[in-house]
Amino acid sequence: MDSNTVQTDMKVIGAIKLDLGGLARSSERKLRCFINKRVFNQADVDDLMQMTYLEAWRNQHKFAGASRPETWLFGIASNLVSNHFKSLYSRPQCAVLEESGIESLEHGHDPSHVSEHQRLLSRAVEAIDGLSVDMRAVIDLLVDSDISYQDAAVQLGVPIGTVRSRLARARGQLKMSVFAEEAGA
Numbered sequence: 001m002d003s004n005t006v007q008t009d010m011k012v013i014g015a016i017k018l019d020l021g022g023l024a025r026s027s028e029r030k031l032r033c034f035i036n037k038r039v040f041n042q043a044d045v046d047d048l049m050q051m052t053y054l055e056a057w058r059n060q061h062k063f064a065g066a067s068r069p070e071t072w073l074f075g076i077a078s079n080l081v082s083n084h085f086k087s088l089y090s091r092p093q094c095a096v097l098e099e100s101g102i103e104s105l106e107h108g109h110d111p112s113h114v115s116e117h118q119r120l121l122s123r124a125v126e127a128i129d130g131l132s133v134d135m136r137a138v139i140d141l142l143v144d145s146d147i148s149y150q151d152a153a154v155q156l157g158v159p160i161g162t163v164r165s166r167l168a169r170a171r172g173q174l175k176m177s178v179f180a181e182e183a184g185a
Helices: 003-014 020-036 042-058 069-090 099-106 111-129 133-144 149-156 160-184
Strands: none
Touching (some): 133 160, 149 160
16 A cells, blocks of 8 residues: 555545534434433533533544444543543542531541531532422422422422422432442442
């Protein structure tokens, strides 16, 4: 193979044009599911989706056509998810011991238990913030206002089954978000 053939082949490979708009439209649902299976916090899923499309746009000139465009896009997403967790878990898990925690220590409680409870509580609050608006509304009504499912359904203007369903999904997401680190350890 002479150098002219190699140069011609490189030009052809470099000439592959991506339709990023069409790729984004056709793969949006599958990409969201792909990221959602790996990341529990919905806000992080949204951020990673946007970052995936941004990286694809920035690096479209590097697409060589060795794989399908969708495979290339999912590879970008996979790398971003991996980097997300590397940066998330590379930071030390530090917590400030609050006044209530100090009082507990004075009464003979184990400091590691107090610290663990505060860490779980802060993760629970973050997980609640990551829930959808509908799920947070159900939790706010049922927990904060301490009203019945029927009253919550009336206030939200939805059937009582919808209230129960949203609460069940919220509980599941909260358990996965709060206890995900322990499951991975």
